[in-house]
Amino acid sequence: MPELVVVVPTYNEATNLDSIIGRIRAAVPDATVLVVDDASPDGTGALADAWAARDDHVQCLHRAGKDGLGVAYRDGFQWARNRGATWVAQIDADGSHNPNDLVALCDIARTTGAALVLGSRWVAGGAISGWSRIREAISRTGNSYSRMMLKSQIHDLTAGFRVIRTDILRDIDIDRVASSGYCFQVEVAHRIESHGALIVEHPITFTERASGVSKMHAGIVVEALLRVTVWGVQRWLNRRGN
Ligand SMILES: Nc1nc2c(ncn2[C@@H]2O[C@H](COP(=O)(O)OP(=O)(O)OP(=O)(O)O)[C@@H](O)[C@H]2O)c(=O)[nH]1
């Protein structure tokens, strides 16, 4: 039974897969690495299967087609919960997150008992390397807007580098999380915060992807903007009603 399952969602990450799996395996050797691949046309899934065949700490979950990050993560979390894991970690496949930081994130989860430990770009000591000004502005503005609308204390609500205690997933009704793009990150963090569980942000350096193609598109930003606005208004109405 793995104590920690590191979920790596992939869509067309063939050029990055070997590197990221190797680095995760070296950083947290006892963890199980679960690649969740959405039938990538570039053969990422077959590469993950080849890893799984030679390393029993690597598994691949094959999904039928590209269906967004949120659904891929939900399926990965379910896989981990079915196997009795205490924690799940989230990490991008493109090298933007340094797997060595998993050691600190997991230590914090263990020692503090936090339900969510975030690898955060927007706290003291956090940084971004290689982003254009416009990309940085979108992330900063999105985080500030979400923080304000949700009255959140979290600085990096969209962070995709996390360790989550699996028992909180039941408490926040993870199967009812509706967001599909990177708004999934906001929704999960917001639900955990609303539940009153401990959340810790740990500074990390985020590095722009070295190779492969971004899956980021305007629809993902619009989804986040609309959902965060709706949650903020609902929150305000609920307050007024009480
Ligand atoms: N399974 C699955 N993985 C996805 C999907 N969309 C994105 N991913 C993966 O999720 C991670 C984050 O996606 P990225 O495209 O890197 O998104 P980003 O980090 O916001 O943008 P860039 O770094 O600029 O590319 C990567 O490992 C992707 O391969 C999807 O629909 N399904």
Ligand SMILES: [Mg+2]
């Ligand atoms: Mg990326």
